[in-house]
Amino acid sequence: YNLYGPTEAAVEITYQRLDEVGDTVPIGVPVWNSTAYVLDGRLNRVPDGVPGELYVGGVQLARGYAARPDLTADRFLADPFGAPGSRMYRTGDLVRRNASGELEYLGRTDFQVKLRGQRIELGEIEAAIAQAPGVVHTVVTVAKAPDGGEHLVAYVAAAAGEVLDLDAVKAATVASLPEYMRPTVWMPVEEMPL
Structure with missing residues (x-):
């Protein structure tokens, strides 16, 4: 069944x-x-x-x-x-x-996903990351690893010509999101095509 x-x-x-x-x-x-x-x-x-x-x-x-x-x-x-x-x-x-x-x-119909039994609104994670110092754009998704495990992946971009302090972004995320909503993979990108 x-x-x-x-x-x-x-x-x-x-x-x-x-x-x-x-x-x-x-x-x-x-x-x-x-x-x-x-x-x-x-x-x-x-x-x-x-x-x-x-x-x-x-x-x-x-x-x-x-x-x-x-x-x-x-x-x-x-x-x-x-x-x-x-x-x-x-x-x-x-x-x-x-x-x-x-x-x-x-x-x-929305951007809600289920990861390890928890319902997660990707937009909530993106909003928290966007508040971190230096972040201009961010997108969060769930990706499947080769071993079958699923991970929250955060793509983050700073302003043109700026260098993003990824450790500061991660620290800000730890302070504002519960553990199950924190990305486990971080992907800095130079620009975020819209």
Whole structure:
């Protein structure tokens, strides 16, 4: 079985029995007493085969984030298809329904990644690095090493003609980011093409 579910929906919200694995592994259909909608940017359902964002709901859905009303308002929405008072969660996952009605995971709609079981917003890391002395541009990504391990990689650039003090940048990052959000590979570049 392939079980899918964000933390905000307890353990799993969809499941797929796998008799064989092909090019695509579906994340399946909603579990009992839950919902899974594929919606466009206006919260309209999209036809089968068309990519959209996954919104999930049901009795196991959290009520929101503790002490984060701003994030709760952004991610937990009234369910326009459910009973009055029901809510749904905007997962940020891009999916589509296949011809069998099963959901297929396609990727993310934002810059959030999962690394070693932790959800990370790459933009948060980039914002912290951009505050370091001498940094003009930065981009952070996740890269897979030849041994299969994944690393946060930070590309950093100073102003034209300036030399970047990478040790100072790393120290500033240590002071502002938790360990799991700190890049493990640093790549100074002369310029950052935009």
